[in-house]
Amino acid sequence: MKYYITTPIYYINDKPHIGHAYATFVADTFARYHRLKGADVFFLTGTDENSTKNVEAAREKGYSDIQHYLDMQSAEWQTAWKELGITNNDFIRTTEERHKQGVEQFFRLVHEKGDIYKGTYQGLYCTGCEAFLRESDLADGLCPFHKKKPELIEEQNYFFRASKYRAALLEHIEKNSDFIQPVSRRNEIVNYIKDHFEDISISREKIEWGIRLPIDDSQVIYVWFDALINYLTGIGYGWDEKLFARYWPADLHIVGKDIIKFHCALWPAMLLSAGLQLPRRVFAHGFFTIEGQKVSKSLGNAIDPVQLCAIYGIDVVRYFLLREIPLGGDGDFSELRLQDRYESELAKGLGNFTSRVLTLAEKCEATVFEAAAIPAEQEAARAVADLRYAWENGFEQCVLHESLAAIHDLIAWADRYIDKTKPWALLKEDNKTAVQTLSILLELLRQASLFLYPFMPHTAAAIRERLGLSGIAGDGVAWLQWRAERIHSVSKKENLFPPLAPKP
């Protein structure tokens, strides 16, 4: 089984902020889950470098050598993802030669298909949107999104015959109910395709930065047409057909809710034209506010994910973002709520459970913990199997907060089990039963570490270390079996989630 997942490629006119990190963490969590399940995973992210915005940013910052600026910025993004422990398999930049080759190849295919034609375009172009607007889109003559007066542009452009694929797209969406998620977005897209999806100008005459049209080098390819193709060129399209064949089609595109039209209408239409398979699923995550206010640099509330992780730890931030905001919805990022969740769910929940089990296990002085032929063993295995179903379902249905809930249920179940069996009392009276009971508890902890791994990889490793187990290197499908690994040399070590230092 292969699994190919992508994030959007990001504009690099500034540093990554918490919103970018969120989308990337989400994708990374899926990638880790599928690796754990033994899939052949390819996880791609990258940077969108052919946008006019980048060029403007470079100029503003005084760089005359645009490519040099892009190299620096892209490097900064790659460093950020590395520091945040993102496990992308590759990183695609749209100014790379391999991308350019793929785009040219793709363009030729679409051209040969007869889906490119030359026309005169007269329209209102908003550089904020990187798109032409209709008269009816405007509010008081301004772009409704950017409150900016669009420029009247009249030029000879090449058009992509998107309208030709309208019916096929609608049919595909109808037949594949999972294609666009969440459902509310699907409805939005269906309306959009029915009412507004028309042939689109895919070249620009007066822009100097970008990929030249293979059939007319006086024109540059429209940035979205170019950018979307990263999902192909990132896995070999145009430069390694074997690799490409191994991973295409994408199993999941993670995108922001603002760019679903491009991903759910234009992109599939492009693929249909090129005769390529469509991605299996596009999932639109929501946006969040920061302490109730929108993300905004002028308000100074843009959060640097690297800094945030330096304070709380990567796992805690990942956990919080995925726990606090149901995937697909909008949410609010609040540091106070992060601290609340840290205290109640991580320190007092997971951390305390780990701590009490390990302490008890150390006290009983056993060196190896194995399965015992007692009813409790079966009961625990059954409980975990049920929870695993919920956990897996959360990933399959893109409702990750339900997977996290399954982890909490597992810990709650185990905490209740401790209370019921009172191992601290058993240790005094009946060491054999105590070892059996603790053995079950340690297995529950091991199971928890696996459930936790996609969300909190470092914490999972820390728990496993305490159980005398190796780190998770993928291919953990066998490990998920009850009692799949032998637990030995248990050691408590320091607490997983120490109390937070009081904030000054």
Add this chain to the structure above:
RNA sequence: CGCGGGGUGGAGAAGUCUGGCAUCUCGCUUGGCUCAUAACCAAGAGAUCGUGGGUUCAAAUCCCACCCCCGCAACCA
């Protein structure tokens, strides 16, 4: 007819597509426990599910109307 999100115990949320005893976390009350990070377990109080209609045996959920809140200059997922 611009686009979108939301209104559910004191706080924050899930549930709404696919109707079926109103769920979770925090806080509060009471009891238990002493292995554990003053942690854990149990019981309990607390909700006209924004409003008004409609459909239905049954509505937070479906339909209609309405009220209110939030985001949409630039940066920006």
